[in-house]
Amino acid sequence: KQVACLCSILCRLFMQDYLQHYYHLQNDPLGRMKRSGLSFTSKVKDMQIFFGLNVSGRLDSDTLEVMRSPRCGVPDVEEYSHAQTTRWNKNVITYRYLLYTRDLPRSTVDSLIESAFSVWARASSLTFVRSNTRNADIMVEFATHGDLFPFDGPGRTLAHAFGPGSGIGGDTHFDDAERWTAGETGFNLFVVAAHEFGHALGLKHSRNRESLMFPNYKPFRSANLLSSEDVASIKALYSKHFGCIPESYQRSSK
Structure with missing residues (x-):
């Protein structure tokens, strides 16, 4: 009975933490999570x-199965991170590495990250340039850090990114407690990075399971990854300001 009770408590804490992080479930005045009542139920419904x-x-x-799925650390509702702008006000965006993972050779990481940026470059007028300067727009880092949105060890939160803006705007962090790979085992860095760079460009999570911006991890088999919704979203952010997007964007498969 004690073991069952402990498992029940841990499950409740997990669910509460999930809703607090991704759906802004609030603490009550005494610092306890609102486990019952309208607030908790409404967040579950959300x-x-x-x-x-x-x-x-x-x-x-x-519901519990979805909650347990590995996913992006960006909440599914608004009010994430610091004050953000909607998009970058330029079409050449720089990026810089701060820390690498030990799971892959640096040359492999470089290639996968470059490919992830290319996913968005092909669908937009944007150009991504690697930089070694301290004022690069997007800082790429593998860490088990404790920033405003700390990681949780292997399994659930894989990475997160901040929307466009100064300071930490655009910065993209990968949980180095995960096993990063270039294939179908572990977590595919190319797929996760492409998703996170969508956030770094200003995109939010999508409810569409075919979208790259769907929050839960799934290994994609398409070379370009983007759904028609993803292409429309990046167009809406940037095509009006920086020239035309190609009229046709063909999804290809490996």
Whole structure:
């Protein structure tokens, strides 16, 4: 019974932490999480609506399965990070590495990150240039750090990125507690990086499971990754300001 009780407590803490992080479940005045009542139930419903689940407000097996899935650390609702602008006000964006992972050779990391940026470059008028200067727009880092949105060890939160802006704006962090790979085992760095760079360019999470900006991790098999929604979203942010997007953007597969 003690073991069952401990498992129940840990499960509740996990669910509460998930809703607090991704759906802004608030503490009560005494610092305790609102486990019952309208606030908790409404946040569960918000999460179920976002993922297209049965909207019951109850933590059924389908809801718990989605909560346990590895995912991006950016919340699914607004108010993430510092004050952000919607987009970069330029079409040449620089990036710089701060720390590498030991899981892959540096040359492999460089190639996968460059390919991830190319996903968005092909669908927009944007150009991405690697830089060694301290004022690069996007800082790329692998760490088990404790910033405003700390990582949680292997398994759940894979990475996060901040939207365009000064300071930490655009910075993209990968949890180095994960196993980063270039293939289908572990977590594919190319796929995760492409998703996070979408945030660094100003895109939010999508409810569309075919979208690269869907928050939960899944290995893609498309060479370009982007759905028609992703292309439309990046167009809406940048094509009006920096020239035309190609009229056709063909998704290709490996």
